[in-house]
Amino acid sequence: MTGFDTVLVANRGEIALRVVRTCREMAIRSVVAYSTADRDSAAVRAADASVQIGPAAPQRSYNYAPAVIEAALRTGAQAVHPGYGFLSEDPDFAEICARNGLVFVGPAPEVMARLSDKALARTMMAEAGLPVLPGTGQPVTGRAEVVAAARRIGLPLIIKAAAGGGGRGMTVVRRPDQLLSAYRSTRAAARIGFGDDRVYLERYWERARHVEVQVLADGHGSVVHLGERDCSVQRRRQKLVEESPAPGLRPDVARRLAEYAVAGARSAGYTGAGTFEFLVDGDEVAFIEVNCRIQVEHPVTEARTGIDIVREQLTIAAGAPLSVRQEDVRPSGVAVECRVNAEDPDRDFAPCPGRLDEFVPPAGPFVRVDTGVHQGWRVPSEYDSLLAKVIVWAPDRAGALARMDSALREFRVSGPGVHTTVSLLRRVLADPEFRAARHTTSLLDPVRDEG
Template identity: 75%
Template sequence: MSSDEPPFRKVLIANRGEIALRVVRTCQEMGIRTVVVHSTADRDSAAVLAADETVQIGPGPSRKSYLYPPVIIEAALRTGAEAIHPGYGFLSEDPDFAEICERNGIVFIGPRPEVMSRLGDKVLARELMAEAGLPVLSGSAEAVTTAAELVEIAKRVGLPVIIKAAAGGGGRGMAVVREWDDLVPTFRTTRATARGVFNDDRVYLEKFWEDARHVEIQILADGHGRVVHLGERDCSVQRRHQKLVEESPAPGLSPRLRDRLAEAAVRGASAAGYTGVGTFEFLVSGDEAAFIEVNCRIQVEHPVTEAVTGIDLVREQIRVAAGLPLSVTQNDIRPNGVAIECRVNAEDPARDFAPCPGELDEFVPPGGPFVRVDTHAYPGWFVPPYYDSLLAKVIAWAPTREQAIARMTRALGEFRVRGPGVRTTTGVLRDILAHPAFRAGTHSTSLLRWMTEELPENKQKNKT
């Protein structure tokens, strides 16, 4: 293959929303034709309008469209797509789907199925990373099957603990336990949730670090033995274990800890035989760190890494899937400045971030220097009730963190979204950016809880 020849002639994107449009754009820049599959609810989406070809694969509910492999494989075969890019969510970390692709002669743009199986099982991943020398939280070495076993482990590690689904992901299937009376009931409800959401009721237990930070390392690996890291992201601002604000580099990390985390991620990826784009997630408390999990896909927050490194992660992902070596070495990667990403969701923060589907009468995203907006929404677009409520990702870059915060605050103030019943997270995002702990870089995964406790009505309750 010459350097000017596209690695694939045609790629099918098995996803929707802003990530589908994101992948379409990189494919077009690489000279690759695109096929976007879509549900009836997404027939007029921005990704559909931008694609070279489209295939309607089913009704709105994802189980009958984006999560139904037969219709996606049929669309790929019918259109002659050589590869499938799964985006994130849906089938992106499903090893069975990756195997189906292989059996049909279609390249799955992601890690090998057996690697995804090992790392997608949180218990197996934890064991593998511990063997590779990565620090892990104290807890159960295997899935916990009985309440008696759970209580015994919890007594050994001490409260608080967190119970997690072995097949979990996306912030689902996990619960923190701070009181002994809640331990066994939470164990049962978490198993039931895991069974219903992931069709796998296995759970495990780990020590829960209060007020810790969530820091992740972005890695790239090819099939020629090269693994590189692209620095870290801080993803500590979360609601219901799902991220709202991400930034790179992580504020306040010592150079020693930063190097330790990066080295651990590279070592872990090598031990797993990883290829493609991946993210190693850690909890950080002071100068201590512990491995949490591996995400075997492109992340929602990947643009902040692209902003500080200048590297198109989707492009590298596609190249690796085609058998090509990475186009960068570790010495080529020189992060510059600070980037922050805020997720603008169609949610009502006043109702515990409940989704707010509805038609957008007005949708005016911000602009200006060094501001990137990844979105699929536009005036007249109906926010469907079937999917994640993400409307847009706003990414602001600046030479310093203080300037990046100011730029993001300005950009969020420009955002105009209006529609019957539609609320967004722009207001709470600006409150987060203004919070003294966030500005000082001393915030943790407890930031939203702190902000709630600081509300006047809650201060009065605490007094009484």
């Protein structure tokens, strides 16, 4: 159907299994590239074929482009699906794929390069008419430039890594005496985490919500949005709970966000699945970044629209037009996703690797669980701590929250030294501010302290 006989899945965990399943439905042979730590993973078990690409350390396996390319060529793959994380937003890797005759399932390398530079993306979107926060259009260097920019922007502000992602490489500054030390520490963290120490400054909204819009764009000029998701429940600026539609968001604000996302995708020449992220404070909205890949939280959009986003990714990558038009997108009901991580919320969300002696996910009507682990699995320390994503759908928000609480209550996971976020997630669902849709990105700390 897509023109691909074989696709290499260059990722791990639940997203690798997710791609394998769609490939199976599309009659595409799937090959999973895996590290030694993942040799017994659910994705490896489910794939048509698999190939080991290196040891557990990501820099020698999932992030090592030569090994991924060699695996694709050796197994006869025509395309590489990078999932999220690792090489998924690396324009150099996308270019290497092209040079080796492989289709990278994502936007063109030059588009990704522009949008993955968050300072440049901010400037591009402002030129396209999207609202942005007061800030620096270019990375700042040197004490004098940082101080001058901070005076112009005002406090509080946030210092962000230009090459950052995944909620990392950000520092909030609320007092003048914090500015220079925050600048130095953010640059150092960016250098270590991303190999790029460029940073920029932006005004910080203390009581904002984090709302994003899913888009799909093909190479034939079609761009559609699939509605918005609220991702305001976060720890260390990384999401734990996502829902669609964004609760309490005025219809006119939701419409503006969708229009901005479509306009931004068109102006950038974007192709594939992408997410435009915004801050929302009342009627005010501001663009913050573009994620040039599939998002962890894509299932909530799939649950409301019935559209398989991975299928659309593969279709677009093969050069075919989108299977849907904007008028075909008719979201219904409410979907909520909770991320169950092997972390201890009482120890600042410290990762808890270890053997899962018990792992029994919930089931039931309108309950979906995306996971790449199984009972007896040893959670590696080298990767993200995500164990599973629980996704529920219901006709209304009250029903969706009740169904999610029931699913989490049913979830059984244990092992020596293994803690999870399940109890914290249930406290979030019961929080009065969350239930009234008055929550912002600052919700989680007081909820955690109560427990």
